[in-house]
Amino acid sequence: MRELIKKLVETYGPSGAEEQIRDTIRAEVEPFVDEVHVDAMGSLIAHKKGDGQRILLDAHMDEIGVMVTYVDEKGFARFTPIGGVSPLTCIGSRVTFEDGKVGVIGVEQKRDDADKIPKLEQLYIDVGATGRDDSPVQVGDPAVFIRPFAAQGTRLIAKAMDDRIGCAVLVEILRRLEETPHDLYVVFAVQEEVGLRGARTSAYGIEPDVGIAVDVTRTGDTPEAKPMAVKLGEGPAVKVQDSGMIAHPKVRRLLVERAEEAGIPYQLEVLERGTTDAAAVQLVRSGVPAGCLSIPCRYVHSPSEMVDESDVENGVRLLLEVLQNPL
Amino acid sequence: MILRELSDAFGVSGNEDDVRAIVLNAVRAHVDEIKIDAMGNVLAVKHGTGQDPLRVMLAAHMDEIGLMVVGHDDNGFLKVRSVGGIDPRLLPGTLFSVGPERLPGVIGVKPVHLLQSGEAKKVSKIEDLAVDIGAQNKDEAEKLAPLGTYATFATRFRELESTVSGKAFDDRAGCAVLVELLRGEPFTFDLHAAFTVQEEVGLRGARVAAFAIDPDCAFALEGTIADEIPKEKDASPTTRLGKGPAITVMDRSFIADRRLVRLLIDTAEDQDIPYQIKQPGLGGTDAGAIHLAREGVPSATVAVPSRYIHSPVALLSMDDFDNTVRLMRESLSRLTCDTLE
Numbered sequence: 001m002r003e004l005i006k007k008l009v010e011t012y013g014p015s016g017a018e019e020q021i022r023d024t025i026r027a028e029v030e031p032f033v034d035e036v037h038v039d040a041m042g043s044l045i046a047h048k049k050g051d052g053q054r055i056l057l058d059a060h061m062d063e064i065g066v067m068v069t070y071v072d073e074k075g076f077a078r079f080t081p082i083g084g085v086s087p088l089t090c091i092g093s094r095v096t097f098e099d100g101k102v103g104v105i106g107v108e109q110k111r112d113d114a115d116k117i118p119k120l121e122q123l124y125i126d127v128g129a130t131g132r133d134d135s136p137v138q139v140g141d142p143a144v145f146i147r148p149f150a151a152q153g154t155r156l157i158a159k160a161m162d163d164r165i166g167c168a169v170l171v172e173i174l175r176r177l178e179e180t181p182h183d184l185y186v187v188f189a190v191q192e193e194v195g196l197r198g199a200r201t202s203a204y205g206i207e208p209d210v211g212i213a214v215d216v217t218r219t220g221d222t223p224e225a226k227p228m229a230v231k232l233g234e235g236p237a238v239k240v241q242d243s244g245m246i247a248h249p250k251v252r253r254l255l256v257e258r259a260e261e262a263g264i265p266y267q268l269e270v271l272e273r274g275t276t277d278a279a280a281v282q283l284v285r286s287g288v289p290a291g292c293l294s295i296p297c298r299y300v301h302s303p304s305e306m307v308d309e310s311d312v313e314n315g316v317r318l319l320l321e322v323l324q325n326p327l
Numbered sequence: 328m329i330l331r332e333l334s335d336a337f338g339v340s341g342n343e344d345d346v347r348a349i350v351l352n353a354v355r356a357h358v359d360e361i362k363i364d365a366m367g368n369v370l371a372v373k374h375g376t377g378q379d380p381l382r383v384m385l386a387a388h389m390d391e392i393g394l395m396v397v398g399h400d401d402n403g404f405l406k407v408r409s410v411g412g413i414d415p416r417l418l419p420g421t422l423f424s425v426g427p428e429r430l431p432g433v434i435g436v437k438p439v440h441l442l443q444s445g446e447a448k449k450v451s452k453i454e455d456l457a458v459d460i461g462a463q464n465k466d467e468a469e470k471l472a473p474l475g476t477y478a479t480f481a482t483r484f485r486e487l488e489s490t491v492s493g494k495a496f497d498d499r500a501g502c503a504v505l506v507e508l509l510r511g512e513p514f515t516f517d518l519h520a521a522f523t524v525q526e527e528v529g530l531r532g533a534r535v536a537a538f539a540i541d542p543d544c545a546f547a548l549e550g551t552i553a554d555e556i557p558k559e560k561d562a563s564p565t566t567r568l569g570k571g572p573a574i575t576v577m578d579r580s581f582i583a584d585r586r587l588v589r590l591l592i593d594t595a596e597d598q599d600i601p602y603q604i605k606q607p608g609l610g611g612t613d614a615g616a617i618h619l620a621r622e623g624v625p626s627a628t629v630a631v632p633s634r635y636i637h638s639p640v641a642l643l644s645m646d647d648f649d650n651t652v653r654l655m656r657e658s659l660s661r662l663t664c665d666t667l668e
Contacts, residue, residue, distance in 0.1 A: 016577060016585070039623060041618070067577055067607045078562050139576075139606065139607070140576035140588075197581075197619060198623075201619060201621070201623030202622075
C-alpha cells in the first residue's frame with residue numbers, strides 16, 4: 001500500500017479544489033467497481049452493486065491549505081486558512097499552488113509581541129515576485145503545504161494523511177473485496193475540512209442504511225500529550241464519540257465484534273475535540289446509523305502527520321470483515 | 328428607483344412584510360409563477376425560452392439587521408437587543424424607526440459636559456443603552472412599543488454624485504439586482520428567484536427555499552463589504568467601491584463552485600465588465616445554506632460593493648450596481664448544462 005499512500009498524500013487537493021486528487025482516486029478505483037460518478041458538490045462516488053443493505057463508506061479527499069487574500073505592492077501574498085491551519089506549522093513551510101508554483105511562508109519581523117506565536121495575519125507567502133504586477137498568484141488562489149512522503153520503520157509520515165490515509169484504506173478495500181452481500185457506496189468526499197460539507201450532500205443522495213467514515217484521530221502517546229487512550233500501532237480505533245457525534249451503538253458493536261472474531265487489534269476512541277464526516281452522514285434525511293473507524297495519527301494538521309502502517313493494514317482487514325459478512 | 332424603495336423599506340429579520348410587498352409589486356408582471364412559502368420567502372419563476380433544462384436559482388435576502396424591544400423601564404425607555412450583527416459603536420446618537428407605525432426613536436447619549444474622565448473612550452454595550460421614543464412612563468412605553476417590537480435605522484435613501492447612500496444595502500442591493508434581472512428578457516432556462524427571509528440571523532430562509540426549488544446551480548446576490556479606509560499596513564481592502572461587482576471565491580459560509588466562478592470571470596473579461604475578487608475568508612451569504620441543500624448545489628456569490636454596511640449610512644456606486652446587473656445578465660446568457668459538466 002505504500003506506493004498508493006505516497007501517491008495520494010502527495011497529490012494536490014485543498015477543500016474546494018479537489019479536481020486533481022479526484023482524478024487520481026478515480027483512476028485507482030474505476031477497475032474495481034460497477035459505477036463511478038461525481039456528484040453536484042464534486043465528491044467522487046464509487047458504487048459496487050449488491051442486493052443487500054446500502055452501506056456508505058466515506059473518506060474525505062480534501063486537505064487543509066491556504067488561500068491568497070491580497071497581494072501587496074511588493075508582491076508578497078497575504079492568506080487565509082482553508083480548514084484548521086496553525087501559524088506554528090506555517091513558518092518556514094513551503095506551499096504549492098495548483099499549477100505547481102511554489103511559495104515560502106514568512107513572518108513579519110516587527111511585532112509588538114515578538115516572543116508570542118504570531119497570528120496568521122502576521123504571516124505572508126513569498127512567491128518570488130518583486131511587485132504586484134509580476135506576482136504569479138492572484139487573490140483567491142488556493143495552495144497546499146509541500147512535504148514529501150517518508151517512511152521510518154513502520155511509521156509513515158506525510159502531509160494530508162488527514163484524510164488521504166482514509167482514502168487509501170478505501171481504495172485498498174475495493175482492490176481486495178471480491179464478494180459482498182451489500183450494496184456498497186464508497187464516497188471520497190469534498191470539503192470536510194471546512195465543515196463536513198461534501199459528506200452531507202453525498203449521503204443525502206445515497207440515502208444509506210448504514211454509514212461509516214474512515215478518518216484519522218489524535219493520539220495520547222507523545223511527550224506531555226493531553227490524556228487520550230489511543231496509541232499509534234495498537235490497531236485502528238473504533239469511534240465511541242467525538243465533539244460532533246455519538247457513534248451509533250450498533251455500528252460501534254459491529255466493528256468491535258468483527259475485530260474480535262477475526263483477531264484484529266483495535267482500540268476504542270473518545271475524541272474530545274474534532275469530528276468527522278460521520279457526524280454529517282448521521283443527520284441527513286431521517287437519520288442514518290453511523291460510526292467511524294479511525295486511523296491513529298500524530299501531529300494532525302501539521303505537514304508531517306504520522307501514522308503506523310500496521311494500523312492502516314488492520315483497518316483495511318477490519319472493514320473487509322464487515323463488508324464480506326452480513327451486518 | 329427600485330433600490331430607493333427597497334432601501335427605505337422596513338424589514339428586520341422575521342418582519343419582512345414591507346419589503347415583501349414591494350418585491351411582489353415590482354416583479355409580479357415579469358414572472359410566470361409567484362408564491363410566498365411557509366417561512367415567508369418570495370419564490371418566483373420566470374420561464375425560459377426552453378432550450379435548456381437547467382434549474383437556476385438566484386437568491387437575495389429581504390431582511391436587514393435591526394433591534395428588538397426586550398423591556399421597558401420606569402421612565403419609559405425601551406431596552407433593546409440586536410437582531411443580526413449590529414456594531415455597538417454605531418448605536419449612540421442614532422435615529423431609529425420603531426414598530427409598524429414607524430415611531431421616531433433615538434438612542435440617547437450622556438451630554439459631553441457630564442462625562443467622567445475616560446468615559447468617552449469606552450464603547451457602550453447595547454445592554455446599557457435604551458431607545459427613547461418620548462414615552463412618559465412604563466405603561467405608555469409598553470403600549471407604544473410592546474415586547475418584540477422591531478426597530479430599524481431611520482435613515483432615508485439619498486443620491487450623492489455617482490454614489491447613493493442609505494440603510495440596508497445588505498441586501499436590498501441584491502434584491503434590486505434580482506428585480507432588474509427578472510424585469511429583463513427570459514433566459515434559455517427557467518429562472519427561480521428567491522427573495523429570502525432571515526439571512527442575517529443564520530441563512531434560514533435560503534435553506535428552505537433551496538430545498539423547495541431543488542436547483543442545478545445557484546447564485547446569491549449581495550451587498551458586500553467595501554473597505555478602503557486607510558490601514559496601518561498594506562494588507563487588504565475587502566473590495567473597493569467603483570471597481571465592479573465582487574465575486575466570492577471562499578467565505579466563512581462556503582467555497583464557490585469553480586466552474587461558476589470561471590463563467591463569471593470569463594464573461595466579465597470578454598464583455599469588458601469590471602470585476603473584483605472579494606478578499607477570501609470573510610463574511611457569509613445565503614449561498615452557504617443553498618449549496619448544502621439536498622444533494623448539493625454548485626453555487627456562487629456576486630455582490631455590489633458597499634461601504635459601511637450594517638450601519639445607517641451605507642454607500643454604494645451606481646456604476647457597480649449597473650455592472651453587477653450586467654455581469655449577471657451576460658453570465659446567465661452563457662450558462663448552459665455544459666457549464667456544469
